[in-house]
Amino acid sequence: MLPFKKVKSWQNIIGVEGPTSYKLNGKDEWILLVDYFGAGGYSPYSIKDFSNPEYTKLAVGTYSLPSKPRHGTVMNITAEEYKSIISAYGELTGD
Numbered sequence: 001m002l003p004f005k006k007v008k009s010w011q012n013i014i015g016v017e018g019p020t021s022y023k024l025n026g027k028d029e030w031i032l033l034v035d036y037f038g039a040g041g042y043s044p045y046s047i048k049d050f051s052n053p054e055y056t057k058l059a060v061g062t063y064s065l066p067s068k069p070r071h072g073t074v075m076n077i078t079a080e081e082y083k084s085i086i087s088a089y090g091e092l093t094g095d
Helices: 079-089
Strands: 016-023 030-036 041-047
């Protein structure tokens, strides 16, 4: 295991909870979602290189979330699993 290393981009971040992280399908990129519980709700941060652990906050408009996401997690699924879910429950039609 590598030694602990402070992540400079997180040193001044306060007021967050409920983090969850997942790898983007087909990319060497991970997303960390944190909940700014005081204001703003969930915000996504991207990281591509864990040997240089600096996260980049994604710009509004480059991602979409439900209108009021709550604590939860993200699960990676295959295209086949996605098709099966849509077949069983239909397309998402709103928040």
